[in-house]
Amino acid sequence: MRLLSLTPFVSHALALYSTSSFPVRIETRAKLESRLANVHVHIRDQVETPIRYTYGRCLDNSIHNSESVIGESSSEGGARLVWIIPEDITTGGCISAWNSQGVLVGRSAEVKMLLKRRLKKRGLHTIPMDASTGIDTWGPWFDGVKLLEHKNLSAVDAxxxxxxxxxxxxxxxxxxxxxxxxxxxxxxxxxxxxxxxxxGGRVHTEYLSGGPFDYSYQEMGPMRFPFTRTYQNETYNITDHQIVFQLAAEMNKINNGDRNLSIDFIPWIQSNENGFYYHDGIKLDTGLPPTMKQVADNTSLSISLPLDESTKNTQAKYNAIIRNETMMRAIADNMHRAHKDFLVNGLDGLDGDIWSEYAYFVNYLGASLNDTNFVTGGYDASTFWHAMYEGLYFGATTWKTIDGGLNRLPLSxxxxxxxxxxxxxxxxxxxxxxxxxxxxxxxxxxxxxxxxxxxxxxxxxxxxxxxxxxxxxxxxxxxxxxxxxxxLPFSSACKVALEYKTRFWEHYDPPIIGGQTSTDIPGIGSINYPSYCLNCTGPASLLASYASSDLAELWVSVPEEEHVQYVVDAMAEIHGEVAREQWTGKYARRCWRQDKYESGSWTxxxxxxxxxxxxxxxxxxxxxxxxxxxxxxxxxxxxxxxxxxxxxxxxxxxxxxxxxxxxxxxxxxxxxxxxxxx
Known part of the structure; x- marks a missing residue:
C-alpha cells in the first residue's frame, strides 16, 4: 500500500484556517496597479522574530515553496512593508508571514493583481523622482508615481x-x-x-480702505486665473489652473463653509473694448483718448511703425508658432505632456528648448537680425515654450478671480x-x-x-x-x-494702485467696466480697472501702473513719492482732470525687487x-x-x-x-x- 503525503491536507487546513486567527494580520489597502505597493502588517500576539514575509500560493505551508520574498520585520504592533512586485508574478496568491522557525503566523486574503505596465527592476534603494523609476521630470511626473517600481525591502513603520x-x-x-x-x-x-x-508670499492684496468687502483693493501680486479657451466653437478648460479651484473647494470644506474664511470666485474681465488706447498723444474732441473699439474700427486713430515686408514675414512665422492651435489645445489639455513633447520634438524636429526664439529665426529661418530683434522684442534667450504657454493663458476666453481679493486664499x-x-x-x-x-x-x-x-x-x-x-x-x-x-533669472514687477472717491471710469459714455487701458506713457505699462463690485458706490481702487521685467527694474531706483506722483499725473493725462480731483490721496506701491522676503516676482x-x-x-x-x-x-x-x-x-x-x-x-x-x- 502506498502512503499518501499529508502536505496537501495540511495546506488545505491552513487555507481554511481563518486569517483573523493568526497572530499577524496582513493586508493590502490599495489596488495593485503597479509594481510597487505597501503591505500593512499588524502583530497582535508575541511572535518569534524576525518575521519573514513572502508571496505565493494560498495553500503553501512552507516558506520554501514561496514564489517571492517581500521582506522581514522585527517590530511590534503595526508596520508597513514596501513590496517590489516581480515582473513575472502570478495573480491570485496570498502574502504569508513566517516566524524565525519557519512556522506560518499570518496570511492575507487572496491578492488580485491589476498591473497596467511591466517595468524592469533596477535595484533596491529609496524611490528617486527620476527616470529610473519611471518618473519623467520633463513631463507628467504623476504618471510615474502611479507606476513606481523601486524601494528597499525593509519594513516601513508608517x-x-x-x-x-x-x-x-x-x-x-x-x-x-x-x-x-x-x-x-x-x-x-x-x-x-x-x-x-x-x-501668502507673493500673493498680496492691498486693501486701501476697509476690508475685503469694502471693495477698495488691488492685487499687488497675482490677480486672476485663466479659466477656459475657445477654439472654433469648442471650449477647453485650461487644465493646469484647475488646481487653484480644487484647492479653494478643499479649504472651504476644511473650514466648514466659514464665511470669514470662504474662497468664492467671480468673473474677471481681462479685456474691454471700451478701455482707452492712449498712444502718441492722440485724443478725440471729447478730450479723452479713443477706445479700443474705436481704434479697431478706424485705424487712423493709431500710429503704427511702418514694417518692412521681411519684418512682416518674420512676424507671421512667429505668430504661426506661438498661436498654433494644435499646440494650444495640447497645453490646455495637459500642460505636462505638452512640455515633454515640446522638449523632445521641438520645432521642425529641432530640440525645443535648445532653440531660443532669437536663434531659431536667425540661424534656422534665416531672418535678419533687425527683423528678429523687432519680432521677439529683443529677448535673445527666451524660449518658444514660454511664449506658447503664456500665449494660451493670456488668450483665455474666460477668467476668474477671488471675491474680496486673492489674499483670501492664504487666509483660509x-x-x-x-x-x-x-x-x-x-x-x-x-x-x-x-x-x-x-x-x-x-x-x-x-x-x-x-x-x-x-x-x-x-x-x-x-x-x-x-x-x-x-x-x-x-x-x-x-x-x-x-x-x-x-x-535662474528672476524677473520683477512694480505696481501702483490709486484710490478714487468714485468709479468715475464706469460713468463715461461708453463706460469702462473692467478690462484694461493701453498707453505708451513711459513706465506705466498696463492699467487695470476693477472687475468686482461693478457699478457700486463709494471709493474704488485702480491698478494705475503695472510695469514688469526691465521696465519694473527702472522704477526700483525711483523714490516712492516721486513714482506715485508720476502715476497720478499719468492717470490725469489719460482720464482728464476728474482723475486728479477724485484721487483720495491713498495709494499702494510695491516693487517686488525691493521686498526683502521675495527679492523679485517670478522665474x-x-x-x-x-x-x-x-x-x-x-x-x-x-x-x-x-x-x-x-x-x-x-x-x-x-x-x-x-x-x-x-x-x-x-x-x-x-x-x-x-x-x-x-x-x-x-x-x-x-x-x-x-x-x-x-
Missing part, C-alpha cells in the same frame, strides 16, 4: 515615518500646499517657518497651520549633521543680536525663491543644483535651463526638497506654485516609503491628468 520632524521653509502658496498634503497624509510633526509677518490656511507656524523667522544657515542625519536651521531674532537660534529637523522642504536661497548658507551641494539656485528661465535644472529640483539633497514656481514647468502663476507643492509633498512621501499616501496625493491633486496607457 507611524514612525509620519512622526518625522519636517520643516517647511516659506509660507507662500507652494509651502502651504506642501503642508496641506503632508498634514492630510497624517504627518504629526510639521513646522512652517516664514520670514515675513504674513502667509490660518486655522490649519497657525499652531505650527512661526512668522518673522528668516533662516540664515542650514547645516547638515552627518552623525544624526538631520538638518540644523539657524536664524537670529534681529540683526543686532549675534546669537543664533537653532532648531533641528529630519527633513526640510525649501519653499522659497532662488534669490532668497542665494542669501542663505546651505550645506555643500553638487554643482548641478547649486547652478539651478544661482543661475524667467532662459534657453536650456528647463532641461538642465528641472531634473535637479526633483532630487533630494541632504534631506532637503526644493519647491516653488521656479521648480516646475510654467512660471509666475499660482497654479505653478501649487503643482510644485504637490510634487514636493509626494517626493517626501516616497523618501519615507509611504507609497500608498503618495499615490493618494497623486490621485487627488493630479488625477485630472493621470492617463496611464498599458
Amino acid at each position: 507611524a514612525e515615518a509620519k512622526s518625522k520632524e519636517v520643516v517647511i521653509v516659506g509660507a507662500g502658496m507652494a509651502g502651504l500646499m506642501t503642508y496641506l498634503i503632508l498634514h492630510q497624509s497624517g504627518f504629526t510633526n510639521l513646522t512652517l517657518l516664514e520670514a515675513s509677518q504674513r502667509l 490656511f490660518h486655522p490649519l497651520v497657525d499652531n505650527n507656524t512661526h512668522l518673522d523667522t528668516m533662516i540664515e544657515r542650514i547645516q547638515w549633521l552627518e552623525d544624526s542625519q538631520k538638518l540644523n536651521l539657524q536664524w537670529r531674532c534681529n540683526y543686532t543680536d549675534r546669537v543664533f537660534q537653532n532648531a533641528t529637523f529630519d527633513y526640510a522642504v525649501m519653499a522659497i525663491p532662488p534669490p532668497q536661497l542665494r542669501k542663505m548658507r546651505l550645506p555643500t551641494l553638487p554643482a548641478t543644483i547649486r547652478g539651478a539656485i544661482d543661475g 524667467s528661465p532662459i534657453v536650456g535651463q528647463h532641461q538642465l535644472f528641472l531634473p535637479e529640483f526633483f532630487k533630494t539633497y541632504s534631506n532637503m526638497i526644493f519647491v516653488g514656481e521656479h521648480a516646475t514647468y510654467t512660471h509666475s502663476w499660482i497654479s505653478s506654485a501649487l503643482e510644485s507643492g504637490v510634487r514636493g509633498a509626494v517626493q517626501l512621501l516616497l523618501e519615507l516609503g509611504l507609497v500608498d499616501e503618495a499615490k493618494d496625493a497623486v490621485e487627488k491633486w493630479m488625477g485630472r491628468w493621470v492617463e496611464v496607457v498599458s
